[in-house]
Structure formats: C-alpha cells, structure tokens
Amino acid sequence: MEKREKLYEGKAKIVYATDNPDLVIQYFKDDATAFNAAKKGTVDEKGIMNNKISGRIFEFLQSQGLPTHFEKTLSEREMLIKKVQIVPVEVIIRNRAAGSLSRLLGIPEGTQLKSTVLEFCYKRDDLGDPLINDSHIKALGLATEEEVKAIKELTLKVNELLSKFFLKLNLELIDFKLEFGRYKGKIILADEISPDTCRLWEVGTGKKLDKDRFRHDLGNIKEAYQEVMQRVTA
Numbered sequence: 285m286e287k288r289e290k291l292y293e294g295k296a297k298i299v300y301a302t303d304n305p306d307l308v309i310q311y312f313k314d315d316a317t318a319f320n321a322a323k324k325g326t327v328d329e330k331g332i333m334n335n336k337i338s339g340r341i342f343e344f345l346q347s348q349g350l351p352t353h354f355e356k357t358l359s360e361r362e363m364l365i366k367k368v369q370i371v372p373v374e375v376i377i378r379n380r381a382a383g384s385l386s387r388l389l390g391i392p393e394g395t396q397l398k399s400t401v402l403e404f405c406y407k408r409d410d411l412g413d414p415l416i417n418d419s420h421i422k423a424l425g426l427a428t429e430e431e432v433k434a435i436k437e438l439t440l441k442v443n444e445l446l447s448k449f450f451l452k453l454n455l456e457l458i459d460f461k462l463e464f465g466r467y468k469g470k471i472i473l474a475d476e477i478s479p480d481t482c483r484l485w486e487v488g489t490g491k492k493l494d495k496d497r498f499r500h501d502l503g504n505i506k507e508a509y510q511e512v513m514q515r516v517t518a
C-alpha cells in the first residue's frame with residue numbers, strides 16, 4: 285500500500301490518498317483548536333495518543349458488530365481507513381449536561397439528564413456548526429430520512445457500548461460527537477473517537493480527562509490524554 289497525495293487537511297487531521305481508491309490514510313496532528321478555532325494551540329504527542337485511542341475504540345465497536353471506517357493502524361500517527369463521503373452533520377450524544385448544552389439551556393454542568401439527548405449540528409465552520417434538527421437535514425438535503433434513521437440507531441448503540449466500555453475503566457462518558465460517512469451505499473462510523481471528541485470524567489473524583497483541559501486552560505492536558513490512553517489500551 286502506497287501513500288499518495290494530500291486530499292484534505294482539517295484542524296486536527298490530514299487525509300492522504302493511497303494506491304487503493306477505496307482506502308485513505310488519516311494522519312493525526314498535535315494541533316488543537318476550540319471555540320470554532322478562536323483558540324489555537326498544540327498538545328505535545330496528542331496525535332499519537334488520539335491515533336491509539338481511536339484505533340482501539342473503533343476495533344472494540346467493530347468487534348460488537350458496528351460498521352466503522354477503521355481498517356488498521358499503520359504507524360504512530362496514521363491509520364488506514366475506508367474512503368467515505370462524509371455526511372456534513374455532527375451527531376452529539378449527551379448523558380450529563382456540559383459545554384454548549386449548559387450554556388444554551390442554563391443547566392449547571394454535571395446535571396444528570398433524565399434521558400439521553402441526541403443533537404445534530406450542521407458541519408459548517410463559517411457558521412460555527414449551528415444546532416439543527418431532522419427537518420433541517422431533510423430540507424437542506426444533507427442526508428435522506430433513511431440515512432438519518434441509520435445514523436440515530438448507530439449513535440445510540442455507540443453510546444450504550446462506549447458508556448459501559450469507559451465505566452469499566454473508571455471513566456464516565458459525559459458526552460461525545462460522532463461523524464458518519466457513506467461507503468458503498470451504507471452509512472458507517474467515520475472520523476475519530478478520542479478525548480478531542482468526548483467528555484470523560486474520572487468516576488469518583490470528577491477529574492476531567494479530555495479536551496476541556498485545553499478549552500478552559502485547566503493544565504496537565506498531555507497527562508490527561510495519557511491517562512485515557514493507558515486505560516483504553518491496557
């Protein structure tokens with residue numbers, strides 16, 4: 285398998301073509317951004333840690349029968365993935381209130397929600413990824429009703445599996461963001477699942493082991509990601 289030209293560069297990752305038209309390489313950078321890129325920085329070895337964590341989580345989800353874009357880990361910072369057409373919608377699950385939900389609805393951070401919240405945001409950096417609903421997705425033609433149904437079902441299944449997975453590691457999955465892609469007519473899980481895209485609090489202490497340490501200058505960012513990596517790969 286041969287690495288070819290750069291296809292896309294995002295805030296935290298780069299995608300390269302390969303000699304196989306169905307497969308691409310996802311490269312994880314140390315760059316970190318928050319608040320729609322208003323805050324920028326780097327976290328030493330974040331790319332290495334997120335590649336490891338994401339790879340392990342995708343392997344776990346695949347072992348449970350969920351379709352993902354993950355093929356295999358190639359190097360410290362690279363994984364081989366299926367080339368998908370990304371659905372321009374971010375899917376967020378919330379088990380406890382935090383972040384933008386706390387701000388939007390005036391709910392104190394950490395409030396246990398009476399039921400799981402599933403949100404959609406339109407993937408548009410120029411608009412600040414606005415919150416949208418199923419009817420916006422349909423009206424804008426971002427995905428079909430059938431695709432939205434598949435995305436919701438997969439997302440709720442991921443929440444069920446990962447909440448248990450992390451709890452065994454003494455971590456509570458507060459919320460997370462997923463992205464999906466189309467591959468050979470099917471919806472599959474894409475992007476990454478890491479402390480960049482999840483809120484993870486240590487059970488008992490409530491210690492934040494995720495990107496909120498970068499967002500809110502809480503310090504020990506690398507140590508927090510290392511902590512998650514060690515538990516996830518143990």
Ligand code: 5GP
Pocket residue numbers: 374376382383384385413459460461480481482483495
């Ligand atoms: P919030 O909407 O509270 O900022 O984020 C909810 C959850 O989704 C958090 O776990 C957060 O890390 C993740 N999330 C939401 N939007 C983005 C995004 O654009 N990039 C990343 N990396 N994570 C996001």
